Amino acid sequence: MDKKISIAIIGLGARGRHYARCCKEFSAEIEIVAAADPIPERVEQMRAEFNLPAERCFASGEALLKEERLADAVFICTQDREHFEPAMKAMKKGYHILLEKPVSPFPDEWRALLAAAEEHKTKVLVCHVLRYTPFYQEIKKAVDTGIIGEIVSIQAMESVLWWHQAHSFVRGNWRNSNETSPMILQKCCHDIDILLWLMGKKCSRVTSMGNLFWFKSENAPEGAGERCTSCNAGEDCPYNAEKIYLENDKTGILNGNNQWPCDVLVPEPTPESIREAISSGPYGRCVYHCGNNVVDHQVVTMEMEDGAVVDLNMCAFTTGSRTVDIMGTKGEIKGIFSDEAFEIIPFGKSPMVCSTKQQPGGIKIEYDPYGHGGGDKYLIRDLIDLLKGNSVQGKTLTTLEKSLESHFVALAAEESRVNGGTVVELDKFVNGGG
Structure with missing residues (x-):
């Protein structure tokens, strides 16, 4: 062995x-x-x-x-x-x-x-886990067959679940870009990475708009307290920490979830320890009084060197999943990440539905608390292969060099956003402005 x-x-x-x-x-x-x-x-x-x-x-x-x-x-x-x-x-x-x-x-x-x-x-492997999911792997294979021709446009939605925004980007570690990163880099560098990978083309120009629309003190409901445990508006507030971490069907400890996000509040979640964390810790603060500054919605448009475009819409006010619509000269691919399925629609022909629910390679995906479609485990599999010398270089590895294109695009998008949506030339940004 x-x-x-x-x-x-x-x-x-x-x-x-x-x-x-x-x-x-x-x-x-x-x-x-x-x-x-x-x-x-x-x-x-x-x-x-x-x-x-x-x-x-x-x-x-x-x-x-x-x-x-x-x-x-x-x-x-x-x-x-x-x-x-x-x-x-x-x-x-x-x-x-x-x-x-x-x-x-x-x-x-x-x-x-x-x-x-x-x-x-x-050897450096960056955790762009979306590349490793069967969903995006199979879409990439379909694109590369040429069945939809040349890609002209991609529209993608990063639906940040409403409670995830409150957990990570309002109450949590990534609430303030002056202490961590802009949200478009922290949350969406792997969305940008996967879109550039699917497109298979270099980005030349970026523009972006967005802001912090809702999670600020002037939008606090009447009767809101500094903490959820001392709030008169909690019954009607979806962001009430007791609802998210105790009662929610998917995220609440009372419904059996002792993993993410509960294990961020305490290493070993129990109903008692979660209640104590809400009472005294950062995850029990009112979402309107958290000192956060990152955006809660942002749109990024990327123009490729050949004139094709990619639109990424990141929004915190959703109950959904990532979606993608790839439009080519001969057809279209439409997919919903959480459904683990996509549709290939060649022009003038019947649509083909492709499901990726059967996980190849014998990898068990009984529970994926992050909604990454098995990408985390496939990433570890690829790391093992890389260190054993079994990987095919240049195919799916998220090496350091490959990863940084998405990072430059994300920071260029932030540069555009804070300057009113101005167009940022990527080469100039990379070689001087970045």
Whole structure:
């Protein structure tokens, strides 16, 4: 049997813990051997779940990286502005890297990481998980057959669920772009990545509009308190934290959900611990009084070098899923991500419905709390293949270099948005403005 690939994890928030659990699907090939996080309860949970020795558990990524190399690869799942330094240190130590998106909010750091990866011959896989989903994989195959001809336009919708917006971008870690990243980069760099990948063309110009429309103090209902537990408007408020984290059919602990988003409030959710977190923690604050500044809706238009266009509409006021409509010179492809199905409609012919509910490769997708359609587990599968030398370079890997095109487009979109929707020339932005 081949030697197992060993993994250290820096950052044991929801994503870090989820990737660790995805590794269990491939336990004959990969194992978690070390972990680091400043929250002791998270480290203890990881130690117990993965049977880690105490000397392989650390209170910080810095402490872990002071040691001699402990694993073949490191998962860096810290906050957006905390990716660069551990990634640079890890490269020097000889680790390969799985890097949570976005890579960083700062283009100079992207360039430095690219140079360091080349210098140290580091394999870096960025967590653009949508590329790995059967849904987008099968759409890409259909596009590449030429069945709908040349793509002229793509319209895509990133429907940020109403409670997800409140959880992550109003109350949560990504509520303030001055502390993390603009929302179009943090939330949608992998939407932009998948659209550029499907289009198969280079972006030349970007324009964008959007703003923070609703989640601000002037829109608070009469009787709203600073916290949901002391609010006279909570009965009629869909964003009431008690409804989301306790009562909701899909997200509430009282209905059996002890994973995301509940495990962001406390490492081991129980009804009692969730009630305490709502009473005293950040996720029980009124959504109209959270000091957030990121947008709650934004539209991005990308023009390709050949004149084709892509429109991405990100909106927080939805109950739906990602959708995509790809319009070509010979036909159209329309898909709904949550349905795990799409329709190919050649002009003048009968439509063909394609379902991706059967997961290929023997990967079990019993529960995907992030709604990523199995992409997280397929990402881990691809990491294993990459480190074993079994991957086909240039096909589906979200390498560091490939990932950064979406990052530049996202920041160009933000540049456009804050300047009233002005057109941003991407080459100029990349080579000087970015």
